[in-house]
Amino acid sequence: MSLNVKSELALPRSHPEAQGMSSSAIVEFLDAVRAQELELHSFMLLKEGSVIAEGWWKPYTADLPHLLFSLSKSFTSTAIGLAVSEGILSLDDQVVSFFPDETPSEGSPNLLAMQIRHLLMMGTGHAQDTMESLGKSANGNWAEGFLQQPVEYAPGTHFIYNSGATYMLSAILHKVTGQSLLDYLQPRLLTPLGISGATWETCPRGISVGGWGLSVTTESIAKFGQLYLQKGMWNGTRILTEEWVAEATSKQISNGDNAESDWNQGYGYQFWRCRHEAYRGDGAFGQYCIVMPEHNAVIAITSGLNDMQAVLNEVWTHLLPGMGPAPLPANAESAAALAERLGQLSLPAPQLAVSSPRENEFNGQYQLEENSLRLETFSIGFDDNEATFKIKDHNGEHPFRSGRSAWIEQLSRLNDGKEQQIAASFSWRDPDTLELTVRYLETPFCFTVVCRVEEEQIALESKPNVNFGSNDPIEIKGARVTQ
Template sequence: MSLNVKNELVLPRSKPEAQGLSSSAIVEFLEAVRTKNLELHSFMLLRNGFVISEGWWSPYEAELPHLLFSLSKSFTSTAIGLAVSEGILSLDDQVLSFFPDETPSEVAPNLFAMQIRHLLMMGTGHSQDTMDSLWKQANGNWVEAFLQQPVNYEPGTHFVYNSGATYMLSAILNKVTGQSLLDYLQPRLLNPLGITGATWEMCPRGIQVGGWGLSVTTESIAKFGQLYLQQGIWNGARIISADWVAEATSKQISNGDGGESDWAQGYGYQFWNCRHEAYRGDGAFGQFCIVMPQQNAVMAITAGLNDMQAVLNTVWTHLLPAMTPSALPHYEESAVLLAEKLQELRLGAPQVADSSPREAEFTGSYQLEENTLCWETLTIAFDESEANIKLRNNKGDHHLRCGRGAWVEQASRLNQGMEQRIAASFTWSDPDTLELTVRYIETPFCHTAVCRLNGTQITLELKSNLSFGPRDLSPIRGRLQLAQ
């Protein structure tokens, strides 16, 4: 039986040895992360209801939310579970029954048979994810676009990872309650767990997207996992029904033949089954909520990487087998080493050369050629400690303070007009090449602009550490605007 957490606002802390895990095992995990070049942004490890180790790779910080991508799906699933418990919905409810105005004039049998449970288990019968069609819907009616897609298989018989299905869960909840996902979850889940400041992206018609777009802190992820580990009980009160926890986290549909892949062990209701009798919610680029019932443990991770299996393998190799059923002796030397390792966690700013003899030549304002980012002008100026960048695009002026080989944290609206916390720096990769780096520290993304000067012409090569599409954009060229 897992320990019920008593403090609903802050998870209790404990020394790892007191909960049956040595400090040296956590050191080995952190060292493996480093040697494998796994870019983690944070982790929080719980055992027996206590946080036994936690860390943030600077400039990522404990109080900052992190974009969860598809880990959001597990929260959406929980909202549906709560609605089922309240009698608002049934998993047997027909999807079409909620949307008479968007129902196609001719309804194929497979679409007619689709139920809420099929949305939850990613067994809608589609042959591919529907999201591309939803994004392309000219009138912004994603429900209508979803219901127009061919349903090739009998629902419940064919697994296809389908973020459009999760969006439909959000749309259904919105339809029957008149509330958004967050508004519905606030008194039922978020407030009891002390989760504050959550935000969720919306579709063009104002429905929270469900399948991605939720942002919360690492500790909020850990609390969510601990709630599931405790069979839906928090602070002595029942939050989610035990039946829902068991059903949602059990294999509802096959998604592969098992083996060494943690993406082929079966799928529940927006939860993945894992090896080692564990289960998880996860999101693109390394966002994890891993629940290990056999070890009475939870692992919350945020990251910015492509090889998500490598993260799970590192947990399975270094942490899971080291957990013992009883307390371990405390070794001060190991505890000190772990404390030092946690204190040293950082993703340092790129550092090649702090200055260049050509800084004065780079200084100035450049008129940029037409480009897909709608950037119009770039102005560069240097002082003793920073490069001061002003970028004008079709949304206005954006100012960036980039530290000399060091991060400068600030807020920016450069990315899609939304205010986000960033950390920015610059370095010279050679005397002729200025590199500007911006980390969006509430997301997995890091962008670099490589600037090269040829006479009065500048060329910007833009790169992203991660992307669902191409990571390198076409170069942007510009010309120095001479003083009048």
Template sequence: MMEMTNLHLPRSQPEAQGIPSTAVIEFLNAVQERNLELHSLMLLRHGQVVAEGWWNPYASDIPHMLFSLSKSFTSTAIGFAASEGILSVDDTVVSFFPEDAPEVIEPNLSAMRIRHLLMMGTGHDKDTTTKMTQSEDGNWAKVFLHDPVEHVPGTHFAYNSGATYMLSAILQKATGQTLLEYLQPRLFEPLGIEGATWESCPLGIHVGGWGLNVTTEDIAKFGQLYLQKGVWNGQRLLQESWIEEATSKQIANGDGGDSDWAQGYGYQFWRCRHGVYRGDGAFGQFCIVMPELDAVLAMTSGTNDLQGVLNAVWDHLLPAMEPSPLSSDEDSLTKLPERLQGLTLQQPRLQPDSPLEAAISGKYYKLDDNEQNWKGISIAFIDNHAVVILSKEENEYRIKLGRGEWLEGITGLLQDGDKRVVSSFTWQQEDTLLMTLRFIETPFAITSRILFEGDKIMMNHKSNVLPDLAEIRGRMTE
């Protein structure tokens, strides 16, 4: 059983914990060859961190959006509440929302229990989230309860972030505290997780199914707590019976095979092949727990090929884990540390400048109507950086870009609330500017290409994980 000091997990060499460093290098090679955009990884064996790395400009102290990996933390809060007798997984969902329930409660809704929310077996045919988030009065629970429940709860798997929101809403009803407030003394403080944030709905309830932001090491600690069956530094935090229940198959979600999305689902945890289970989130946020190998792998990413990431783990890391320590060699002492230190997502560096800069610097381009409601753009070139000002209805967004290097700033361009961004620019050709923005607390990166033709511009935007935006045209105005 590992002991943790100073908020950090203990460190060790891979070989000391039975993993050849070559296996980690092969995993990194596979990720690179398959163009899988990882942002971080932390591998634990026997409670010790044996390999960790962040692809520059991502870094160890930067929290990362977890998307649906948040769900496993929400499930954990329900586990604490059940063990404290605050609620039971057999409590009916409607019993917590008498004022929001329909006047006539259909049998399937009446039969829906907390355990059905946990296992994604609410009886809904599809995810309720879009309807909930679009509700005009912001009462998401009411929308959920009024949505038709087509199947008997517990009989039909439908991945449903709305169900996880309901777990958060139930916890807040039962305790008078938000998820974060409730988890603070029970989970975050004992594990040394600091600065966690969680998005809320319009009524101030944490969204539960997504919206949690923590660091890679925080994800690793969470996985290690589950691996240790709820014990941390010799203290029991969470009941072992809960962990067994939450991480075992509660409902079928497919016919197995080669897909790690069809091996069964627990309480907001996915069953995997190889006796493994995981929490995961969109674009590759992972907490992978390997009980038979006494190992945990935490990763953050910006990729749509989640199965590809898991396949690389199964192909290279899993089979290499030995029961006994191995002898060190040059790979373990120098090659792997150098490789992990040198991980980077390179910004494009093509032509450093263009004779066009003087003519277009500071000029304002009015944009044609577009889906993003962007009104205009100007770019000023100053020594080794550029300042882009993008206007959108009432707001102006100002971003500073490094010339062939990252410059860090803050912007609300991506979503409500300021997020850290690193930005750089280069010239693809004399008339084509290439700008790269990485929102380093999220999976998202955007590459913008601007073609200058006389007084006109043509803008194209590509994302690493989201659909490309439609081309936007504009014209210089005084």
């Protein structure tokens, strides 16, 4: 089997059977994912410290970073573990002790009792996530917004998933070190693991948001999981203490009683416990770092999907039974089948009609009515094998090329003014309906824009593949701009 070997990367490559893994089990997993139409963007499986299978669904590629959402939390937790080992912090430190100016003059007993460990375990005592309140804080002072919220329960007694708590971990580290999370982690974690090009979103005051916003490659996710699997050791050097790894990945607080849910198995320090004695960091829309100590395995996955449990179910159903403790006999047929599956991974551009007799009628620029996406104008221009679209919003005008039922990859600032790699294509649903598809290749997001033109009027419907809110299409109307 030919693996996607990249000599500049530190993780060794091997064959599944050589590391006690059945190739056919990996094939079954990939087939199940396809059959259920689960949109995976990348997959990397490590066993016994070696990458034994890896693949990217084209147009996603190995070199591009991917937005991790809440998988970022596990990296923030790791920074706290490093600070504890250096004596900079203690898990018993009171949260309010770091923010004397932001703490209410008459703080409640529950607030005053809150410690760093409670932030880590999502046991702050809040009845709901604090993030909405943080975003509304005066002068962008998120720490003050957090400390102003009522703390209904005694810290350590009540689990609530609380991204605001993770932000506070980042803010505390920033206070005591004067460094951002990335700057603090660079020499201690990222450089030793060979993780480069990481970026992290910040709050209005320039503090890393902690609970989300980190972007790294799939291989970087895999390295992070392997470090934890190796109990903090990396290439013979101790990065994390073994005690921290054990504590961070153990159940620190109960979070439900559904035995069939991987979100009800207990929570550690920004790590979820899983069924089958595994644990993981994960992020919205299917970003996973799954560590399986009993099988000496790590699985890194990036995705763009809503049903995160469905992917874990396929891991337990297909990959888990294929893992053994000793090398297996070589199986040429299974190896060939796996190589074929990995080589064919793709998310094809929609294959509808490539042209329409009304195509020339769509050419032109359209002034859009006020809309929630804050789009101002929309332009279309067709060529033989592609079309050029221009979208103007509050960040300026963004031209991009789109292939006829084929992806064209390019850099764009369509995503809130941030330069990122996109892939765009267009097809015709029928002679009157143009469908434009744009994939943001460094995120889970893909947008489908349906365009109709009648008598100089344009009607657009924009629909995301995944979203925190409603997935209903956003309708936008406009009129042709006459030259």
